[in-house]
Amino acid sequence: MHPFGPEATSAPHPVYARLREEAPVHEIQLTPTFTAWLVTRYDDARRALNDPRLSKNIAGTPIRTGSGWPVELRAAMDSHMLSNDPPEHTRLRRLVSSVFTARRIAELRPDVQRISDELLDGFAGRDEVDLIGEYAFPLPLQVICELLGVPMDDRDTFRRWSNTIIASAMAQGDALAAATSMTAYVRELVERKRAEPDAALLSALVSAADEGDRLTEDELTSLVFLLLLAGHETTVNLIGNGVYLLLSHPEQLARLRADRTLLPPAIEEFLRYESPVKTSTFRIATEPVEFGGVAVPAGAIVMVSLLSANHDPQVFADPERFDPARNDNQHLAFGHGIHYCLGAPLARLEGEIAFSGLLDRFPKLRATQPLEELMWRPGALLRGLDRLPVTLS
Template sequence: MHPFGPEATSAPHPLYARLREEAPAHEFAVAPNFNAWLITRHDDARRALNDPRLSKNVSGAPIRTSGGWPVELRAAMDSHMLSNDPPAHTRLRRIVSSAFTARRIADLRPDVQRISDELLDGFAGRDEVDLIGEYAFPLPLAVICELLGVPMDDRDSFRAWSNTIIASALAQGDALAAATAMNDYVRELVERKRAQPDHALLSALVTAADDGERLTEDELTSLVFLLLLAGHETTVNLIGNGVYLLLSHPEELARLRADRKLLSPAIEEFLRYESPVKTATLRIATEPVEFGGVTVPAGAVVMVSLLSANHDPQAFADPERFDPARADNQHLAFGHGIHYCLGAPLARLEGEIAFNGLLDRFPKLRATQPLDELIWRPGALLRGLDRLPVMLS
């Protein structure tokens, strides 16, 4: 069975258990004329995520040069931290960190609460909603737009572009048109923020510098793409997957309703058990790298399975048991090392508010269909449901 095929999409955990047992690294065909090595064990994954021999500069990989995307557009989308190694990565992360501070994230709490409340208010008088499309998706998108300073009137366009790009990131046609439109919009927005700065993150990024060196236009637009597509989508899946897990384990849902102090460790268990990012972004081996006696050759593309690593029995006691009170939960859902997700605190904040809102308002929340009939979205990168229809009362 292929690790990114239909059966593995709906039920990945048994397959990953078998892969972990068989070997520390496996070579698979990801696309025509494009193979990659998949790392599945926790210790190997942790090491691979921070190994300087596994470069994040994958611009020459076949999967990055296919699809007919113009070079200029790729530069506007890929000139961010996740696509660079030190020293370029160090410079970019330092500039972004100077603007994307813990204080800025903490100050977003009232906005996140307001957005969550408004979305939940919209469910008044309704018996059934799709929690993905009507809550898990719009909440973090609105937060990202608030964070960046995207005007309210433009947010529907942002949502449409985001939906199209995520649904078909390697295709031509609609996805290419959406990426082009978003790039044009972001460049114009940057110019507006430069001329009329405000207190939002994008204005701070326009003026932030490292030893006097500011972000280039491509770096600015790439960062917006990264925040919108990567940061937003992971939170969608955190909320959707977390609700799915609670509905799958009603006794744990009841415990959480009774004791909200369990919410913080529960969010970490959501992140571990159904990791929002299934596989870390691509790396290329700049020299041979060994994993448990298996050598990945120089020039090979490497993919790290965060979902598999987070179910490794060598790292987690009874990993197939969903345990919202799990202690010392050293999951890799946000990565590890120098590329550890800068937006992790924001995702946790959004998760806390999102789950508290649902638990407070809907004591009879339940699924409208058998949970094993829900559809998981295909693809190698993300782990999330297509829809999650629920009854509210």
Template sequence: MSTPDLFHELWSPEVIENPFPLYARMRQAAPVARSHHPSVAGPIWVVCRYHAAVEFLKDNRFAKSKQKLGRESQRRYFRVSALKHLDQHMLSADPPMHTRLRSLVAQAFTARRVEALRPRITAIAEQLLDSVQQQDRVDLLDAFAFPLPITVIAELLGVPVEDQDRFREWTTTFLTPPKDGDVAPLRRMAQEFQAYLQEFLARRRAEPRDDLASAMIAAEEQGDRLSPVELMSMVFLLLVAGHETTVNLIGNGIWALLKHPEQLERLRAAPALLDSAVEEMLRYCGPVKHSTSRFTLEDTEFHGQHIPAGEMVVAGLVSANHDAEVFPEPERFDIARQPNRHIAFGSGIHFCLGAPLALLEAKLSFRLLLERLPQLRFAVEPSTLRWRDSLLIHGLERLPVTF
């Protein structure tokens, strides 16, 4: 017997601003909760307890590829056909396709290659802070948290950094649920992004450079190159995922520190706590609200729930990271928390490939922000800050600060 639809409010404006009380109710009710989102025609199952979420993320009964779904399920969950040219990437694939796609880009994110980016990331951050310090008040998302990671991933891919505002606009549209069922902005975004990537990749084919896009064009894995749609989809994924996680890790992390001034002072007094502080930011206010979607291919029993074939299931990452069975006093922000086995970057074969890069960018950012802005504080009443309406992302719309 499935849980009744008690959690429609999961997507309400009130819960978007503060989801934690509802997540606590959901965890208490059942490991898996059923809901509906107004922009999605089918139900969404949310795995909200920690151990169940870890199990779900490793369970191959839940498929990523929409190609395995029947026509009715595809109609309910995928209403913008233009996106099909941007979703043939590793986050939408199951093994063996996932294994093949991931292996083609994995070398760009090894610990050695990521560490080699440290001087460049530091230089970008220093330059951004030079500009910030010339002002009395800034939106830290606009002035620092967004341009840093988008510059890094754009340079890594070889995409023109000066196009970053277009990437931000397209990404925001992609990650924001359609209002009143209007998918026109999403369709327009897909067409514009696709046209942009086709032109960019055509230039790279004609004039290869020392960048990741050129490497993916040339790459061969057991004699099998990426198809044009796979290549475009992978660049799309890396551009979107390569900055969104870090933008919100930095923004949410600063928000948490400023909301808990005793922890901020603790970190200033003991900079060696930076590594554990970043891990606690990921647990306490992680940048990804829910995992990307999986689907049941047949009727499935999971933690006492009967999930019909062809329905969407996601892991509630933020909810799981506040599960008191794993994290004592989960609503307490503690920069020295140990152990801290959060799943902010997911788990299993789809664990975030860019996690080492996001961590390096975040740690360098927080170190420099605390060093160069010792009087950093909110420029507005914290209660007036608003969180983004997104199925996937947990992040602020803006973060005005002064220093």
């Protein structure tokens, strides 16, 4: 059973349960020319996510060089923390962490609340909306635009580029053109912030320094792509998958409406049960690595199934039960170790405000079609719905 095939896209949990039972790691055909080793059990996944023998620097490997994208464009998109190992990763994370602070994220709360309110205000007088396209997608994108200081007049274009790059079904040529245009735009925006700094994150990143060290142009543009593609997609799927889970479990939806103190643990359960990022990005084994007695050879591409690990019965009691009040929910939805998602607090903040708004305004929220008929987006990395049409009243 292929973990990224059609059956696993629509109903992944039984597929991953079989994979966990059969072996701790599986060699799978990723493309006609590439295989990868998929880690499926929690303890192995947690170890793999922080194993220095599994390198994140795959720039010179065939799976990267075979993409057909120009070297200079890949450098402008991939020179970020998620594509580097220590000491370069340590340097980049230190520089970014110096300005992407808990205080800065907390200060975004009024902006996130305003954006959520404006989007929900736009539903006035309507009976049916697509919560993905009209709420889950634009909310975090607008937050990122506010965070970076993207001018209001440019946000529709910025959204179009990002949507094209993110869409897994989009043709390669369209994604390449969008990435090229966005890279040029971000470089120009960086120069604008350098000449006329403001209070936004991008200005702070441009001027961030540590003992004379600064982010290069490629590192700055790559960080924008990382915020956009990694941070934005995580929150889109957190919101969409969370609403899907609540609509699938009306008794738990009623429970959450009655007791809002359950919202923080409910968000953690959304993240665990339908992990927004179902598989980690590529790692390459710099030497042989063993998982449960199975040897992964040096040079192999390794992927970690976060979605499978988050349903491991050795760690989570009754893992197929959706429980918004689940205690000690040590899920791996944001990764683990040195590459743990720096934007996790922002995703949680956006999730809290997004769900609070929906629960407050739409007490009769329900799906417009059987939930089993909804389409999940195909692909190896992300777990999210294509659309989520709902009735508001």
